[in-house]
Amino acid sequence: MPIAAAERALLSERRPLTRDEVRAVAALPLDELPDLIALAHRVRLEYCGPEVELESLINAKSGACPEDCTFCSQSVRFHTGVDVYAFLDLEQVLEAARATRVAGATQFCIVVAVRGPEERLLRKVVDAVHAVQEETGLEVACSLGLLTRDQAERLASAGVRRYNHNLETCRELYPSICTTHTWDDRVETARFAKDAGMELCCGGILGMGETLEQRIDFAFELAQLDPCEVPINLLDPRPGTPLEDRPLLAPRDALQAIALFRLVLPRAWLRLAGGRERVLGELQSMGLLAGANALIVGNYLTTGGRTAEEDHALLDALGMPVADGPGEGRFVVDDRGAHSLPARSPASTPVQLGGVGVATRGGGRFR
Numbered sequence: 001m002p003i004a005a006a007e008r009a010l011l012s013e014r015r016p017l018t019r020d021e022v023r024a025v026a027a028l029p030l031d032e033l034p035d036l037i038a039l040a041h042r043v044r045l046e047y048c049g050p051e052v053e054l055e056s057l058i059n060a061k062s063g064a065c066p067e068d069c070t071f072c073s074q075s076v077r078f079h080t081g082v083d084v085y086a087f088l089d090l091e092q093v094l095e096a097a098r099a100t101r102v103a104g105a106t107q108f109c110i111v112v113a114v115r116g117p118e119e120r121l122l123r124k125v126v127d128a129v130h131a132v133q134e135e136t137g138l139e140v141a142c143s144l145g146l147l148t149r150d151q152a153e154r155l156a157s158a159g160v161r162r163y164n165h166n167l168e169t170c171r172e173l174y175p176s177i178c179t180t181h182t183w184d185d186r187v188e189t190a191r192f193a194k195d196a197g198m199e200l201c202c203g204g205i206l207g208m209g210e211t212l213e214q215r216i217d218f219a220f221e222l223a224q225l226d227p228c229e230v231p232i233n234l235l236d237p238r239p240g241t242p243l244e245d246r247p248l249l250a251p252r253d254a255l256q257a258i259a260l261f262r263l264v265l266p267r268a269w270l271r272l273a274g275g276r277e278r279v280l281g282e283l284q285s286m287g288l289l290a291g292a293n294a295l296i297v298g299n300y301l302t303t304g305g306r307t308a309e310e311d312h313a314l315l316d317a318l319g320m321p322v323a324d325g326p327g328e329g330r331f332v333v334d335d336r337g338a339h340s341l342p343a344r345s346p347a348s349t350p351v352q353l354g355g356v357g358v359a360t361r362g363g364g365r366f367r
């Protein structure tokens, strides 16, 4: 009765699951997946409530990255035909932020394809953060690669609310995914971001060849960092990258993984990100019933996504309100997992995200 034991632990005893308990749930035949999904949904409602957080990305500096992450079309080492451009003009960033606001999202993430930001780039990002906050009031997140402690503190002082730095995959698999920096380098940046006072957004990509056991390890490794948000990308193999021939994850495996991540990370914003359209197809709503409670709206870094209008319609159909923001509508989760529900937001006007550089190119939130 692994599902019943997990339910008792999470919902009655309010304690985290052990790795063995999660392994036992994961070992159930996929025919029993509906039971796992139902539990993940109850855990999400109990710990986080029904709201769904929306975010859009801007690929503010694309391509020519010196790193060799095998999933990434923005690495200079692979011939992928991805657009290459330097940091966008401030007006282009602002245009994307305005479109984000109109689309009903509360989070706006500035992403650049670099190993880590050099001084000139960091200054431009800080200027953009100030301008976006002043003009739109959006909560601004950044994804700028590896940081020093000093850089993390400067970003926090500039008002960056959340820093995205994914571990991408489990520690064991990482050396086969990237050789130009280590998994521990990534953990260090995640810790710098938290130490500096920013919320940590830290997840990865499923379907890069990891076993189910490694997927569970990955969820527990993420939980150790206690991230506020966990983006789950589902590998959408990019032509020209070393992973271009990797088969897509089966939808049932993806749903199982999303549900398992919710059991291991009950309080996080679990964000469905790149690859959800291609891998889940018509089962996207199931992702939101399997424990996910956040979406990226609009396009990804090097691939197209759905329109904001389609996602708003999906959330309406599911009866899941969009989380308010900025600031308002956040759950205050206490040590026992109790949360206060935010007031409902007025219905947002569905619109198509547009504007120069609104994540017009992207392979998913692949950083």
Ligand code: SF4
Binding pocket: 065, 066, 067, 068, 069, 072, 073, 074, 075, 112, 113, 114, 115, 145, 366, 367
């Ligand atoms: S994932 Fe990030 S660090 Fe790795 S190659 Fe792509 S842009 Fe560079």
